[in-house]
Amino acid sequence: MDATLFLPALPALVLHTATLGALQAILYLVLRRALACGWPTGGPIAVLARLAVTVLTVHLVWLGLAIALERGTPPPPAVLWIGPVALVALVVGRGLLLRGSGWALALADPLVARRTGIATASHARQLGLVALLLVLLIAVLQAALPPAVALAAAALTPLVAVLLLGPVTAVVVAGSAVAADGLVGLALPETPPGLAGALVVSLPALLVGAVALWRDGQP
Amino acid sequence: MRAEIVAWALGLVIIGVLGGTFLALGGPPAELVLLIGIAVLLGVAAHLGIGLTQRPILALPLPLSSGWWAATAFEAAPVLALALAAGVGAAVGALVGYVARGSAARVVATTLLLALLAEGVTLGFAANRLGGPLGAAPSPALVAGLAVLALGLGWWLQGSLLAALLDRAAALDGGETAGLDGPVLQALATGLAGAVAGLAGALIGQTGGAPPGLQLGFLLVIAAFAGGRGLLAGTLALTAAFWLLPEVLARASAVTIDVDVLALALAGLALLVALWTRGLDRRVSDG
Numbered sequence: 001m002d003a004t005l006f007l008p009a010l011p012a013l014v015l016h017t018a019t020l021g022a023l024q025a026i027l028y029l030v031l032r033r034a035l036a037c038g039w040p041t042g043g044p045i046a047v048l049a050r051l052a053v054t055v056l057t058v059h060l061v062w063l064g065l066a067i068a069l070e071r072g073t074p075p076p077p078a079v080l081w082i083g084p085v086a087l088v089a090l091v092v093g094r095g096l097l098l099r100g101s102g103w104a105l106a107l108a109d110p111l112v113a114r115r116t117g118i119a120t121a122s123h124a125r126q127l128g129l130v131a132l133l134l135v136l137l138i139a140v141l142q143a144a145l146p147p148a149v150a151l152a153a154a155a156l157t158p159l160v161a162v163l164l165l166g167p168v169t170a171v172v173v174a175g176s177a178v179a180a181d182g183l184v185g186l187a188l189p190e191t192p193p194g195l196a197g198a199l200v201v202s203l204p205a206l207l208v209g210a211v212a213l214w215r216d217g218q219p
Numbered sequence: 220m221r222a223e224i225v226a227w228a229l230g231l232v233i234i235g236v237l238g239g240t241f242l243a244l245g246g247p248p249a250e251l252v253l254l255i256g257i258a259v260l261l262g263v264a265a266h267l268g269i270g271l272t273q274r275p276i277l278a279l280p281l282p283l284s285s286g287w288w289a290a291t292a293f294e295a296a297p298v299l300a301l302a303l304a305a306g307v308g309a310a311v312g313a314l315v316g317y318v319a320r321g322s323a324a325r326v327v328a329t330t331l332l333l334a335l336l337a338e339g340v341t342l343g344f345a346a347n348r349l350g351g352p353l354g355a356a357p358s359p360a361l362v363a364g365l366a367v368l369a370l371g372l373g374w375w376l377q378g379s380l381l382a383a384l385l386d387r388a389a390a391l392d393g394g395e396t397a398g399l400d401g402p403v404l405q406a407l408a409t410g411l412a413g414a415v416a417g418l419a420g421a422l423i424g425q426t427g428g429a430p431p432g433l434q435l436g437f438l439l440v441i442a443a444f445a446g447g448r449g450l451l452a453g454t455l456a457l458t459a460a461f462w463l464l465p466e467v468l469a470r471a472s473a474v475t476i477d478v479d480v481l482a483l484a485l486a487g488l489a490l491l492v493a494l495w496t497r498g499l500d501r502r503v504s505d506g
Contacts, residue, residue, distance in 0.1 A: 044322060044323035044324065045273075045275065045323055045444060046494065047323075047324075048275060048323055048324065048327060049444070049490050049493065049494055050494065052437075052441075052487075052490060053487050053490050053491055053494070056483055056484075056486070056487040056490075057487065059483070060480070060483070060484065060487075063480065156331065156335060156433070157335065159328075159331070160328050160331050160332045160335070163324045163325070163327055163328030163331070164325065164328040164329070164332070190343075191343065192338070192339040192340075192342035192343045193339075193342075194335055194338070194339055195335075195336070195339030195340070195342075195343065197335075198332060198335040198336045198339060199336070201332060202332060202336065205328075205329070205332060
């Protein structure tokens, strides 16, 4: 693919792919919280198994939607702006949510929240609805990308970021990783998909690991 | 004991049905021996590296790919290439086991990242070395012998002192109060798993196949956990199903379903069944 064809639209593409990565990380964070609110008890392996089943289902839905969207009309370029707007709306919405009622406790520790009488199951349903909307939004946003970029943007690097890093860092790193994947996919189509993103996630992960090791060594 | 007998019977039925279908569809018997041999090696590797350590290590394709590279890098005799692959696989496996520590989520994330990087490198550099046998193809007798040896190793280790120590090290305190060095024990188990996975990688390489990537790592973790509390037989049964089914479907020209999607759907189903039967909740000792 001739990367120069995309040069005029490069800033918008970078912003779009970064938003896509950030939204994927937010989706995994929302799913993780929804599952924790729905099933606050259980061992860590059961928690991971539920997350794995959910992630698998999401990927199968994405595959199905990608096929359906390819058969229909591709989304107009204006779709590129939906992502950043949705991202801002999510950040503002989270800030507003944490101000009121039992959401802060339910999101921080669902087990304690349930013991204090907060209906975490209803929180889980609402978070599930947000996750469903995010799945649809991400599918539409992916369909608006050029094929080389869409292929390169691996969907698993945001999951790694969410599992390894804190929420805010994970969203930023996931955005950078998917943007890097998209750029590399555009400029060097022969590069294996996902490699650039994995390298981008490795750097903060190594940094966090080094800091943890240094802290362990402190008296 | 009853669960183990059921799991062995299930494993034999899966291998029997899928193997019989493979032969009925015109598959050569020597290839079936190779497929079953690789499935057994993968199952034993998953049992040692994931089942016994009780860690969701997704990076078993890493020692497997290392074995693949080691066996295909030089034009050596099959036995020498296999020995080299086992050695390299053991070293890489031990390294992965030592690095993958902390909470279950951290182990998943670290090993997933390693697997992603390895898959990227492998996809980038292995493509020009595929397409035909890269060394002398292993004889069915050698493959069967390796599978039997690996089975014996897995079965013996399941009831060994190492398994007991690993079980203690999987407790919340990481075995510290018992004076155990959890990461070293874990590295020992994943080193053994790496050696067996390296052999599987070498067999795949010697027959011209590409080294499997991240998806296999995911399936092996599910096989080890949904296979039932670190049971060798359960892990083998699920690994055989995951490994043989796509090969059988690939031979059946009437079936046009995407086998990768099918394998992932089957894996999701196995996880759901394990969750539904509360088989995973018993692993509360995992930190």
